[in-house]
Amino acid sequence: MKIVAIETGRLAAPLKRPFKTALRTVNAIDDVIVRIVTDTGQVGLGEAAPTAVITGDTIGSIVWAIEEVIAPQLKGMAIENIEAIFEKLDHCLVKNSSAKAAVDIALYDLYGQLYRAPLYQLLGGYRRQLSTDITISVNDPEQMARDSVAAVQLGYDTLKIKVGKDPALDIERMSLIRQAVGNDIKLRLDANQGWQPKEAVRILQRLEDRGLEIELVEQPVPAHDLEGLKFVTDHVTIPVLADESAYSPLDAVKIMQLRAADLINIKLMKTGGIRHALQICAMAEVYGVECMMGCMLEAKISVTAAAHLAAAKPVITRLDLDGPSLCATDPLPGGARFDEHRITLTDEPGLGFDAALCPGFTERPAPGKM
Known part of the structure; x- marks a missing residue:
């Protein structure tokens, strides 16, 4: 072939x-x-x-x-x-x-x-069904609380809350969301590099003091600041997830060696694909560090690939693969089945798409020299 x-x-x-x-x-x-x-x-x-x-x-x-x-x-x-x-x-x-x-x-x-064979079986075949969180976009606190309740009504038991724009408002956002959804729903924070280290510690400690039971905080400080990331990890009890700080396997192993974060977020757009993501999984197993399988704002092909990797490896214990569920339409048949928080992999070979039905090539950019 x-x-x-x-x-x-x-x-x-x-x-x-x-x-x-x-x-x-x-x-x-x-x-x-x-x-x-x-x-x-x-x-x-x-x-x-x-x-x-x-x-x-x-x-x-x-x-x-x-x-x-x-x-x-x-x-x-x-x-x-x-x-x-x-x-x-x-x-x-x-x-x-x-x-x-x-x-x-x-x-x-x-x-x-x-x-x-379906790809997840070739990569390890650990499981076939997965459950993802869903992202709550940053808005005013009342709107975010309403969006969180709507997500719970769709069956989601884990919400990823976008914060990082206004520290005082971030605390109000989390308080209102926790009040709206109750204590049985897991809440994850994603600051998208929006805080400075001491500021992050202050905010997270206030959330801890309020008993809001935050499952983890994702990338609280700028990506380049590994010392700051470690400072946050060392001074709060909420687990810290490295995202933008962890692109390559070398980035990930440095974070593990420094104990700069408790968890690693693997995204195929950062690693350059599945091959390097597998290397991060192998190192995480050695260091005893659990991983999240995440995505950018992506459609069904790449998120299906991420789901196959997540299904193959037990070291991937958390999922943030909500891209297809955020889309108003399904642009491509086949692949993994996304039913809100439930993701199910099929027995179709590879990723399970019919390439003949793939849109986007009739008016594609003119190809370069092959």
């Missing part, structure tokens, strides 16, 4: 409501999708989310990296030799993690098709 073409297209989906964080506001998903065509007629699908404020990747940079750099390097290689392909993918250009992730996902899709 040899690669004969790598094509890019676009996958768009409106959101049910605006997605608001301390870093950005988004009204619709507009992702780059990848189709790797083989000489046997089988096709692998991948997806990249352009998240300039986090990864630095834009639609233009992703398309250019795939069509002008990655595709010429990988054309003609055999899926049977997947490690050789990944080695070339790693070294053909630096950074560009979202572009690499899209290609990596499509390669793993083909790898599953090659061996006629």
